Amino acid sequence: MVHPTALISTEAEIDPSAEVGAYAIIEGPVKIGAGCKIAPHAQIVGDTIIGDGTTIGRGAVVGETPQDIGFTSATKSGVRIGRNNVIREHVTIHRGSKDGGLTEIGDNNFLMAGSHLGHDVKLGNRSILANAVLVAGHVHIGNNTFMGGGAVFHQFIRIGDFCVVQGNGSFSRDIPHYCSALRVNRLSGLNVIGLRRQGFSPEDRAGIKDLFNLVFRSGHNLSQALTAAREQSWSEHAARLLAFLEAPSKKGVCTLSLRHEADE
CATH class of the missing domain: 2.160.10.10 (Hexapeptide repeat proteins)
Structure with missing residues (x-):
């Protein structure tokens, strides 16, 4: 052989x-x-x-x-x-x-x-x-x-579980669990199709989405959003996302892309 x-x-x-x-x-x-x-x-x-x-x-x-x-x-x-x-x-x-x-x-x-x-x-x-x-x-x-x-x-930097990253992207910040990332340090949202294919239940996906929206779409900065998130109870998978966000690398976490950026 x-x-x-x-x-x-x-x-x-x-x-x-x-x-x-x-x-x-x-x-x-x-x-x-x-x-x-x-x-x-x-x-x-x-x-x-x-x-x-x-x-x-x-x-x-x-x-x-x-x-x-x-x-x-x-x-x-x-x-x-x-x-x-x-x-x-x-x-x-x-x-x-x-x-x-x-x-x-x-x-x-x-x-x-x-x-x-x-x-x-x-x-x-x-x-x-x-x-x-x-x-x-x-x-x-x-x-x-x-x-x-x-x-x-x-x-x-850290890249989490169940993420999808666009080709030719460039990243110097963390990409949290379950997220879709593109371009330069941007998130486009959750990896919805990937989570569904991996067998995440509708309830699991809904919990992850609720936390994601609180952190990235509420208008708060990350510190404020995490403070608000700690005051609520979360499903197992959403809690894993929260734990990831609470322990970022020194580089910080990617930010959510503006709608016009994603459309381009």
């Missing part, structure tokens, strides 16, 4: 059921789980662990050093990738930037061609990054989120 032209370190641990294609490079103490497929010319290096059933596409580079001018090669950091992920051609995933730091990917994600995860990124489960999505260091991405092609994300 290992092509004779592949270059594999003696430190590497590869499950016998894994496949390694022509001219692939596996360098250092890499661990590759059962049923994984490493395509030709892929490179996997360093302290990288890849869970069962994951596919690494042609020319992808996983575990390389961060693009951080303060980084030293002696730093002991790594990459952890869960089960059943699809990582397509020329994806790049860099290792953590500090001793003990990890770039972590959960299960069942789909990273399309040319996408990039910078150092110390945390990606949850069942999310899709379309072609050429660029995620800078220390970004946290939730579960069941879709990022359109060419979207870019500044370091140290």
